[in-house]
């Protein structure tokens with residue numbers, strides 16, 4: 001099987017979707033001729049022509065608004081927002097429009113669009129190239145929210161997202177584009193070519209939306225993670241020697257509750273981790289669900305390890321990023337409770 | 338209906354891509370001195386053609402000609418030249434510092450130095466700029482210490498912004514420089530608000546908004562024009578058209594509008610295009626617009642026609658999307674060389690003194706860098722504290738953040 005980086009896997013997914021379905025169109029800032037600032041769409045304009053893969057004016061509102069109009073016509077736009085930090089001008093179009101069109105038109109109009117965006121920190125990008133705004137979208141009914149953590153999932157989930165009949169917000173943890181990252185920034189980067197999940201089928205396949213995956217089997221404590229934090233959690237489990245079961249949620253909305261409940265009922269302990277800020281973060285939803293569904297199995301309070309409630313700083317990146325040491329402490333706390 | 342052929346989508350594309358021969362023959366360049374200079378209280382309807390021309394003062398021979406010339410004396414021009422040279426040397430050193438890992442990121446001004454350096458000289462103390470990341474000339478020409486700029490770039494212990502912001506996202510209220518946002522376009526409409534506040538308060542200060550060609554596509558730009566138009570806000574609205582928005586040529590943002598300046602016409606805002614590589618022209622047009630604002634005559638939209646010679650940022654490589662030698666074909670030349678030639682022609686400068694000045698300017702930048710590096714660089718030496726990360730989110734730190742800071746052990 002070929003080896004792919006997450007960038008190549010995403011490109012391959014879009015390529016296959018465009019090949020299979022003429023209705024798939026791809027656009028965004030610098031997405032056409034250049035192929036995107038992270039090169040996720042490189043070569044697609046050359047292959048499919050300027051009317052199926054093109055550059056847009058710098059207007060996220062325009063990108064999403066026109067995607068919604070195209071979807072109403074019957075196309076399947078897969079658009080890029082250059083960084084998740086720049087999605088806010090499109091927020092009204094996403095929240096008030098994309099998410100509700102099926103409901104308010106009783107299915108006369110639908111909105112099968114995918115909005116891709118790089119998210120997360122770890123690249124010294126400061127407050128406008130580091131954010132993880134997933135909770136702003138998981139709070140919106142009518143949207144689906146996906147966060148892959150490796151090339152294989154990124155490809156399968158993206159094809160599934162493009163196939164999906166409803167709007168999907170697709171976060172790409174940019175620190176994972178070229179290799180897994182466990183928070184040990186002082187160590188050299190491992191490329192995907194040396195990781196089993198960098199092996200990606202070159203053809204068409206899907207990873208279903210709404211299904212989590214257990215990344216590490218364990219009996220002592222369940223860690224709920226997604227994106228970059230999956231690897232941070234793995235490192236924390238290794239370093240503390242705690243037999244953690246690590247669940248990669250992959251899709252946040254709709255959530256694979258069964259997988260979570262089964263694991264927490266087994267381990268009796270749960271730690272939730274994400275890069276995004278704490279207050280009203282997606283971890284709050286996870287913690288609430290765990291206590292609702294697993295209360296009588298819990299032997300410790302549900303812990304949360306997240307970014308601090310501050311804008312993402314530049315120089316203090318590694319004090320902000322919830323690295324393996326902080327996750328490890330939470331695991332120990334859960335075990336000692 | 339039968340005789341309508343099927344529709345097809347129009348997607349603009351630049352004339353030339355890598356491998357091609359640069360061609361700016363589609364950019365009409367009017368003769369220097371040929372565009373009239375209207376009175377500041379002109380009826381905007383009478384100067385609509387200024388949105389389609391280019392106001393130029395310096396001709397090919399290095400002479401200052403026409404109705405927009407004659408505003409600056411030798412000393413002022415020499416000072417302007419020094420500002421532009423300083424900015425260029427500053428850029429060169431900071432690009433090198435980025436490659437050496439002393440900072441994570443940098444954005445340069447090569448080719449666009451005249452725009453921010455000359456504009457700054459048309460403002461008065463107390464006026465406020467709402468800049469983008471490519472107007473550091475406002476700080477240099479405004480007397481902001483280079484050491485402070487570098488401290489910010491190095492995110493060191495003396496960083497006035499405590500390491501919180503991406504390098505070059507400066508802020509200096511004292512120097513009339515609003516905190517730079519990474520989110521494109523947001524500042525443009527804020528400039529209008531600041532100007533409206535000045536009018537509401539019967540003040541005499543004015544604001545200047547800044548935006549790139551690409552970013553004019555953001556809604557904030559359009560909101561700025563409608564508010565400025567409705568309330569006749571005392572604001573100068575500056576579009577820096579450097580032909581590129583990362584890999585995207587200006588035709589994508591401009592669309593069917595003949596020019597960016599022409600965007601102002603539908604709002605009844607006087608709109609002027611100016612040679613952005615001509616220090617004298619930039620200054621003259623800026624002064625005209627600033628005077629209009631200060632006389633309560635309302636907003637002016639200015640498009641600076643220039644060219645981004647360097648990469649978009651240190652994360653970018655333009656050879657992937659435009660011909661390598663495109664900047665050499667740019668018909669408006671280099672702003673530093675053009676002003677130098679003019680000063681030589683005036684008898685106020687010489688090649689010899691220019692070479693000397695280049696060395697002096699570089700020395701002063703290097704001296705500032707040495708000073709800044711004493712306070713550390715991104716990965717070595719003095720750093721802003723981790724406590725600083727928790728401060729300043731609110732005026733007073735709320736209990737939940739205090740708890741988190743305690744948890745972080747700082």
Ligand SMILES: Cc1ncc(C[n+]2csc(CCOP(=O)(O)OP(=O)(O)O)c2C)c(N)n1
Nearest residue numbers: 086471519520521549550551552581582583
């Ligand atoms: C809201 C938003 N969208 C996208 C970006 C990413 N981005 C940063 S600079 C840039 C190009 C801006 O081009 P232009 O406005 O012409 O300014 P220039 O860089 O040429 O000075 C883009 C797309 C951003 N910073 N903010």
Ligand SMILES: [Mg+2]
Nearest residue numbers: 549550581582
């Ligand atoms: Mg530009």
